[in-house]
Amino acid sequence: MNQPADQATFEGGAQYLTFALSDEVFAMDIRTVREIIQYGAMTTVPLMPAFVRGVINLRGAVVPVIDLQARFGRPAADVSKKTCIVIFDSIRDGERVELGLMVDAVSEVIEIAADQIEPPPNFGTAVRRDFIQGMGKVAGRFVIVLEPDKAFDVTEMAQLCESAQAAATV
Numbered sequence: 001m002n003q004p005a006d007q008a009t010f011e012g013g014a015q016y017l018t019f020a021l022s023d024e025v026f027a028m029d030i031r032t033v034r035e036i037i038q039y040g041a042m043t044t045v046p047l048m049p050a051f052v053r054g055v056i057n058l059r060g061a062v063v064p065v066i067d068l069q070a071r072f073g074r075p076a077a078d079v080s081k082k083t084c085i086v087i088f089d090s091i092r093d094g095e096r097v098e099l100g101l102m103v104d105a106v107s108e109v110i111e112i113a114a115d116q117i118e119p120p121p122n123f124g125t126a127v128r129r130d131f132i133q134g135m136g137k138v139a140g141r142f143v144i145v146l147e148p149d150k151a152f153d154v155t156e157m158a159q160l161c162e163s164a165q166a167a168a169t170v
Helices: 154-168
Strands: 013-021 024-029 033-038 052-058 061-067 084-092 095-103 105-113 132-138 141-146
Touching: 013 084, 013 095, 013 141, 024 105, 052 095, 084 105, 105 132, 105 141
Parallel strands: 024 141, 061 095
Antiparallel strands: 013 024, 013 105, 033 084, 052 061, 084 095, 132 141
């Protein structure tokens, strides 16, 4: 059976965008990625949790930017020449929502066969286990494959924003 050329799957696996955070390599399904842009000026929004870096204007649309380091409970990321924002689609209440993901550097698009992805470890990772789809084995190293529906759950992040705002007004 022939598949369309733009479909990001291949027999037994899928394509993933890889990116770096500090010395770790992460990946997310390329089908959720809309584009990658250079880090630039953004507007900070008061009373947001630390992981919401701000918002950007992307062709007239307001797009929140999530600092992935801070989302994982780490100190906010430093900006360098290689810092990028990965624009991807998330779903909230059945509607598509564009989000930006601030990462240290984008690496490449790779194919990972389904049989090369192990379940997330029970321990030993600084990232919440439910944020991880699995550990992809690529060229003798592990790549942390993110579960974007959990790691970037818009509803959960909105609740955290509301909690931050409520705490600030007390």
